[in-house]
Amino acid sequence: MLMSNAAAGIAQHLGREAEAVCRHYLSNGRKQGNYWIVGDVYNARGRSLYVRLTGPSSGKGASGKWTDAATGEHGDLLDLIAANLKLSSLSDTLDEARRFLSHPKPDPPSRATLQKAPTGSPEAARRLWAMGQSIAGTLAEHYLAARGITGHSRDAALRFHPSCYYWREGQPTGATPETWPALLAKVTDNAGMLTGVHRTWLDPDTATKAPLDPNRKAMGNLLGHAVRFGPSGDVMAVGEGVETMLSLGIALPTLPMAAALSGAHLAAFNPPDHLRRLYIAVDADPTGCEAASTLQERVAPQGIETIPLYPAHGDFNDDLRCLSVGELRVRLQSQLAPIDVPALLDSITS
Known part of the structure; x- marks a missing residue:
């Protein structure tokens, strides 16, 4: 709790100095109105990431909040500093933030205040x-x-x-x-x-x-949730494994992906409220087929169109390793809704 309170206080202080933080860590960006615009958290040139420079100290619209439109990544200025410098722990990130803000490093908490998180929580x-x-x-x-x-x-x-x-x-x-x-x-x-x-x-x-x-x-807590790749939209794909969905993403890079991690969790996946069409990457085994069928039945009452995508081999990572990307895209084109083909395939140079 002490670390959490310290982090919240420092994040708010960074927010009050948002423009100075951006000029220091995101020097390749520029101020545009009430935002700092740059390519990404690593200070690349571009316009994908924007940091709010004004606003309340916390909550919605707070100063220092940022979003990368290309990746869907978002957070506060502590998150930005950690990503920018590739810091591996909250402690290191707070130390860097204090250095920037010229805050003294606090005394270490007593061992009595350090509580072990419940295993698996x-x-x-x-x-x-x-x-x-x-x-x-x-x-x-x-x-x-x-x-x-x-x-x-x-x-x-x-x-x-x-x-x-x-x-x-x-x-x-x-x-x-x-x-x-x-x-x-x-x-x-x-x-x-x-x-x-x-x-x-x-x-x-x-x-x-x-x-x-x-x-x-x-x-x-996994039930209903997933590992997500790409910004959320009204069309997305979901499947079981991380490698399976990353492989499908190689062939369809503009389609947001989600990996539910198992057949049971695929069947229980909770789609976003705004979703219009859901592609389901089906693993070619009884568990995968049953999970896909269960998910289709679950989301049908929500008005979400579901379309299964079937690999040529066991899963889409097998396909990626056995086929060329061009061949995989040809196989997928016949399975996609025709209305999605221009956005998902026609703009790609194979």
């Missing part, structure tokens, strides 16, 4: 996510590239942890867990709030999945 998921780093240049990026998935080094839904705890099934309570590198994927609700984290442990020697059983686990 949303709070534990938030803490793990805060310790992650950009996947650019890491084992996680190499793992995805080996599966044909490239171009996601700055994706806001993915992070890398170099030594993520792994508890084996049946491990005695109090035993020391193993640590392995892991690809982290952020699970969010329709408002963009983090509710959980999915972990894929990796083998540092081979850049493949770690020799663990299971080598994937999720924590937090």
